[in-house]
Amino acid sequence: MAQSAWYAVGIKEVRAVESAVLERYGQRLSDLALTSAGFRMGRFMAAEGIRDGQELAQRILAGERPVYDGLLASIFPPTTELFRDPSFWSELRDGVLPSLVGIFGQSLRVWVASFDSGEELYSLCVVLDDAGLLPFAEIYASYISEQVRYRSAQGLLPGRRYGLDCENFGRYNPQGELGRYFDDAGAQLRLKPEFLKRVQYLAQGVEFTPVPGGGVHLALCRNQLIFFNNTLGERNVGVLAEALHGGGALALGVCENLENYQNGSTFTPQNSREGIYRRLRN
Known part of the structure; x- marks a missing residue:
């Protein structure tokens, strides 16, 4: 899956992942800005070799904490600079x-x-x-x-x-x-x-x-x-x-x-x- 393809083809999959996170961990990712969150989900999936949103949702529901934690780390990008501004x-x-x-x-x-x-x-x-x-x-x-x-x-x-x-x-x-x-x-x-x-x-x-x-x-x-x-x-x-x-x-x-x-x-x-x-x- 191309790193930039997630948001363009996968709104339903984004929602499936959000639903899985809410059910398993109680976090309401649906309140994040959709464009940014969806793109970063896709980049995370590409990096981890996860085929689609359904697989990601299933692994979250299964309680694979490293997958969930890695997803969160990807959605909220790093600060990237010491003394930014x-x-x-x-x-x-x-x-x-x-x-x-x-x-x-x-x-x-x-x-x-x-x-x-x-x-x-x-x-x-x-x-x-x-x-x-x-x-x-x-x-x-x-x-x-x-x-x-x-x-x-x-x-x-x-x-x-x-x-x-x-x-x-x-x-x-x-x-x-x-x-x-x-x-x-x-x-x-x-x-x-x-x-x-x-x-x-x-x-x-x-x-x-x-x-x-x-x-x-x-x-x-x-x-x-x-x-x-x-x-x-x-x-x-x-x-x-x-x-x-x-x-x-x-x-x-x-x-x-x-x-x-x-x-x-x-x-x-x-x-x-x-x-x-x-x-x-x-």
Whole structure:
């Protein structure tokens, strides 16, 4: 099967897979954006040698967890870059974090709500360290795929993207050299373990659930809403809003905004260019 043929020929098969996932694991993939999810399902099937959607659905119903986990990892694509959109991370360090400390103090609770493959989390940890806040932070990182969680917890980055990562890191205008944070691990880079000590991983479904223990002061969900339909997007933005303390910050990224999800009564823009919003106080 051609990698690009899935969506063009298989809407019924997409629905069969969605039904199997809902029945076996309780995840409602039908609330994802159909074009993106269908294409990525097809690419996963081609890579795994799965003949068609019926076979994939049957293997999911049979409880083949690696197949299900691999499907989830393929539907939510990896972040791909350390310090993606470097100006955002500079703004986070120099603008957002100082204002949050001014309101809440140094002990910030942070939620990486996007299904990140590690790069977003690693970038956050570096920024918090540069700002002198990492020892006081409580960080939650959402994951939907166990494969991705394992890789993220190892602190691994593909070495083939080292040049791009270094370029982004330099544009972020860091406080130290990249080697301060990462070790050479052969074909990969590895974030030094001490920078992940404040991280707790949080299993999530496509429908977000709040972090345990109360509200957070900063939530990162950059460039994630594009994978949801409007119903799911509105629901998940509501969960993010409920999770944030009044005065807390939500980062959606340069590709997205809240125009379709709230009427201005919950958030106000802090930096529209970087997709950063502040939760209004109740």
